[in-house]
Structures are given as structure tokens and as C-alpha cells.
Amino acid sequence: MKQNIYDDSDFAKGYDNIRKEGKGTNANDLIEIPNFRKMVPDVKGKTILDLGCGYGENDKYYKEKGAEYVLGIDISKHMIDEANKENKVDGVEFEVLPMEDISTLGKTFDMVISSLAFHYIKDFDKLVKDIYDILNDGGYLVFSQEHPNITSFKPTENMPKGHIEVDGKYYGVFSDYNRLGTREMNWFDKKVLKYHRNFEYIINTLVKAGFTIEEVNEPVPSEEGIKINPKYNNQFDRPYFLIIRVRK
Amino acid sequence: MKQNIYDDSDFAKGYDNIRKEGKGTNANDLIEIPNFRKMVPDVKGKTILDLGCGYGENDKYYKEKGAEYVLGIDISKHMIDEANKENKVDGVEFEVLPMEDISTLGKTFDMVISSLAFHYIKDFDKLVKDIYDILNDGGYLVFSQEHPNITSFKPTENMPKGHIEVDGKYYGVFSDYNRLGTREMNWFDKKVLKYHRNFEYIINTLVKAGFTIEEVNEPVPSEEGIKINPKYNNQFDRPYFLIIRVRK
Numbered sequence: 001m002k003q004n005i006y007d008d009s010d011f012a013k014g015y016d017n018i019r020k021e022g023k024g025t026n027a028n029d030l031i032e033i034p035n036f037r038k039m040v041p042d043v044k045g046k047t048i049l050d051l052g053c054g055y056g057e058n059d060k061y062y063k064e065k066g067a068e069y070v071l072g073i074d075i076s077k078h079m080i081d082e083a084n085k086e087n088k089v090d091g092v093e094f095e096v097l098p099m100e101d102i103s104t105l106g107k108t109f110d111m112v113i114s115s116l117a118f119h120y121i122k123d124f125d126k127l128v129k130d131i132y133d134i135l136n137d138g139g140y141l142v143f144s145q146e147h148p149n150i151t152s153f154k155p156t157e158n159m160p161k162g163h164i165e166v167d168g169k170y171y172g173v174f175s176d177y178n179r180l181g182t183r184e185m186n187w188f189d190k191k192v193l194k195y196h197r198n199f200e201y202i203i204n205t206l207v208k209a210g211f212t213i214e215e216v217n218e219p220v221p222s223e224e225g226i227k228i229n230p231k232y233n234n235q236f237d238r239p240y241f242l243i244i245r246v247r248k
Numbered sequence: 249m250k251q252n253i254y255d256d257s258d259f260a261k262g263y264d265n266i267r268k269e270g271k272g273t274n275a276n277d278l279i280e281i282p283n284f285r286k287m288v289p290d291v292k293g294k295t296i297l298d299l300g301c302g303y304g305e306n307d308k309y310y311k312e313k314g315a316e317y318v319l320g321i322d323i324s325k326h327m328i329d330e331a332n333k334e335n336k337v338d339g340v341e342f343e344v345l346p347m348e349d350i351s352t353l354g355k356t357f358d359m360v361i362s363s364l365a366f367h368y369i370k371d372f373d374k375l376v377k378d379i380y381d382i383l384n385d386g387g388y389l390v391f392s393q394e395h396p397n398i399t400s401f402k403p404t405e406n407m408p409k410g411h412i413e414v415d416g417k418y419y420g421v422f423s424d425y426n427r428l429g430t431r432e433m434n435w436f437d438k439k440v441l442k443y444h445r446n447f448e449y450i451i452n453t454l455v456k457a458g459f460t461i462e463e464v465n466e467p468v469p470s471e472e473g474i475k476i477n478p479k480y481n482n483q484f485d486r487p488y489f490l491i492i493r494v495r496k
Contacts, residue, residue, distance in 0.1 A: 215451075
């Protein structure tokens with residue numbers, strides 16, 4: 001089943017709030033977005049498909065960086081409505097579509113990007129194959145997801161979070177790293193399913209589909225970012241995200 | 249400086265003992281060796297260079313699997329002496345040589361293999377470039393090392409090991425994952441230096457040298473292996489090793 005949490009109105013409200021209230025100081029803005037953008041090659045004159053585009057900030061950004069055309073898709077009507085309000089510019093389109101259905105689009109792209117969405121997708125093999133098919137030769141896929149050290153963790157009563165402090169030092173805690181599959185988490189009182197995959201599975205699936213691994217990034221904030229939110233010093237201990245660029 | 253712990257006689261004695269006493273039930277025999285061998289392509293008619301060959305078991309094994317010639321090198325004279333005693337067969341040679349100096353060999357190979365040695369090497373970039381240069385076109389590098397989740401950990405008094413148990417459940421503990429560099433450990437009362445590198449660094453270094461990433465393995469024991477030593481069920485929580493195959 002395709003998961004569409006963002007159209008639940010309580011969830012959407014909660015999510016809109018953290019994104020807006022934390023603007024400029026949250027992990028997306030200080031860690032994921034700047035590092036993701038460093039991993040994306042020159043977009044000048046390129047056509048781009050953005051999977052799970054959310055509010056569509058990346059789509060407007062890449063259009064302004066010179067992309068010819070950007071299509072952002074998202075399973076959530078709420079997200080696409082917000083994207084159309086906030087980030088619709090000439091040459092950018094938004095469409096309600098689950099990324100599981102991209103083969104129905106009937107066109108190909110020079111680049112596929114996806115930010116923090118793949119860990120919600122059940123069938124990674126099919127997704128990767130569909131992306132390979134929708135890319136023009138030499139095309140790139142750049143995606144970010146939660147780091148496998150994070151997705152692996154299964155919370156329990158006495159170990160509710162994937163980190164502990166001992167003598168003031170921050171440690172990451174993980175388990176079940178090589179037990180792939182679903183992880184249930186609560187977010188704004190809603191049950192959200194994530195899918196844990198280890199490095200082995202992620203890399204081998206990309207290679208088997210025909211992609212060449214170009215670059216891997218386990219992002220940390222900039223010095224400037226640490227000043228804005230010192231808690232993200234913890235990214236040197238335990239990165240939240242993983243970003244990968246591959247080429248067809 | 250090149251690290252040669254295995255020629256310290258106390259260390260060598262301790263190491264010889266765990267390898268011999270634990271024969272068939274230790275992590276090498278149940279986890280690393282079988283998975284490493286699955287990652288190595290057909291060796292028939294190939295020339296192989298084994299970096300940090302130790303006792304030379306792999307070298308004899310691959311000769312028997314049809315390799316034309318296998319050269320095992322190790323920085324430790326003790327190890328090469330043992331290898332010559334235990335695993336010297338026709339078409340296999342052993343030589344005392346630090347892997348940092350392979351460019352002095354003056355010949356090329358179809359395959360380079362290395363089992364659990366790279367995390368002792370300071371300059372991974374140079375090593376990877378030297379391996380690229382010593383490989384024939386289309387040649388393979390297959391290597392295993394301690395998993396980055398393991399090498400990252402820095403022991404302290406109140407967190408001496410990279411794992412804890414809570415309510416009978418095993419958890420991996422790590423820190424400093426994105427702080428690359430030296431880690432000091434004690435092994436048989438000797439100080440041993442390991443070098444921690446994250447996935448990003450390992451993969452990107454291989455790619456930048458010109459290699460194509462072919463397969464990644466975060467090994468677990470077989471069902472049979474778990475029966476022999478049930479403690480290695482913990483590999484499903486926290487793999488000890490990482491194995492990678494790349495191609496020139």
C-alpha cells in the first residue's frame with residue numbers, strides 16, 4: 001500500500017508547523033538541504049523529476065539555477081496545494097502522483113531527485129528500476145534518506161531513542177541493522193511506517209539496476225550551521241541522513 | 249609510519265592462540281571468511297595479490313580454486329614464516345612487504361584481495377591508487393575491513409565497548425562516526441592503532457581512483473554458523489565487518 005500520511009489533516013498541521021517554525025534552524029535547512037544541493041550536478045538546460053517534492057522548494061530552486069523544466073510529484077494533495085501556492089514558477093509543474101506510479105508519466109528526464117522520501121517506500125527495487133527507465137542515458141539520480149544507522153533502530157520502552165548520553169558524551173544506539181523491513185514510528189500522534197535498508201541493500205540495488213555509484217555523502221552542518229544550532233554537532237557522532245548520487 | 253604489531257612476540261603469541269583455539273567457531277571463520285569468498289569472482293587462470301595475507305589461508309585456497317599465481321604479502325615476518333610453513337603450495341608465494349610498498353613489486357595482477365587489514369593503514373587514498381595502478385584492466389579489488397560502525401567508536405571509562413544490553417536486547421553503540429582518523433585500542437596488552445573511515449570516505453575514495461563499485465556486503469553468519477556460535481546472532485544487530493568489491 002502506498003503511504004500518504006501528509007493528507008491526514010492533524011499530521012499536515014503538525015508538519016507544516018515544524019517546517020515553518022523551525023525555518024532556518026532545523027535539520028533540513030542546516031544539514032540536508034545544503035548538502036543535497038552540493039551533490040546535484042549542474043542543472044542548466046536539464047529536465048528534472050522530483051519524487052516526493054513536498055512544498056516544492058527544490059523545484060523552484062533548480063528552475064532558478066537554470067533547469068529547463070522541473071516536475072515535482074507528491075502523493076499528498078495537501079503538499080501539492082502548498083507547493084502550487086509557494087513555489088510555482090514558469091517551467092515548474094506540480095502533480096499529485098505517488099512515486100510508485102512514475103512509469104505512467106510517459107516521458108523521460110535528465111535528472112531524478114528525491115529528498116527524504118525513499119525510506120517511506122516499500123518496494124525500493126521497483127522504484128530504482130522505474131527511475132532507471134525514466135532517465136535519459138547519462139542521467140543522474142540524486143536522493144537523500146534517513147541514514148541506515150537511524151532507520152535500523154527499533155524503539156522499546158527502556159531504549160526509546162536511538163541515542164544516549166554517558167558522562168555528557170553523545171552516543172548513537174542502533175540495533176537490527178541487518179534485519180531489513182518495516183519500522184513503526186509515531187509522528188504527531190500518527191503511526192508512520194518507515195522501511196529500513198542497510199548500505200549493502202541500497203548500494204547493491206542501485207548497481208543491479210544498472211546505475212554507477214558516483215558519490216556518497218553522510219552530511220554534517222557547516223561551521224555556520226553549528227553556530228545557528230549547536231545541537232547539530234551531534235552529526236559528527238551520528239549522521240541523520242545519507243545522500244547518494246548515481247548515474248545511468 | 250607503517251604499523252607492524254604482528255612481529256611483537258607477545259602479540260603474535262596472543263594472536264596465534266585466538267586464531268588456533270577459536271578455529272571454526274570465531275568471527276573470522278563463521279562470518280568474514282565465508283562471506284569474503286562469496287564476494288570474490290571466479291579466479292580460474294587469474295593472478296592474485298593478497299595484501300596483509302597473514303597466515304596465507306586465502307592464498308592456498310584461491311590457488312586450489314584455479315588461480316594461476318598468488319602472491320601473499322605481509323609486513324610481519326612472523327606471519328610470512330607461518331604462511332610458508334602452513335600454506336605454501338606450488339604457484340603460491342609469500343613475501344615480507346608492507347602493502348604501502350606494492351608499487352615496488354614491478355608487476356601487475358588480475359585481482360587484489362585483502363582481508364581485515366585496511367583499517368590498520370593510514371593513507372587509504374594512496375593505497376587505493378596503488379592498487380588501481382597494479383591491477384590489469386578489468387581487474388578486481390575485493391577487501392574486507394572492520395565495519396565503520398565499529399571503527400568509529402572511541403572507548404571511555406563508562407562506555408568501554410561499542411555495545412550494550414538493555415532488557416536482554418543487544419544494541420550497538422557508536423560515536424564520532426563523522427570524525428575520521430585514528431582510534432587506539434588494546435589487544436593483548438599492546439596498543440594498536442586503527443583508522444576510522446566512514447562509508448562516504450571509503451566509497452568516494454574508490455570512485456575517485458577510477459574504480460566502479462560492484463557489490464557491498466555487511467556480512468551475517470549462515471544458519472549453520474549461528475548454531476555453532478549463537479552469539480553471532482548479534483551480527484543481525486551490528487555487523488562487525490564490511491566487504492566491498494570494485495572493478496577497474
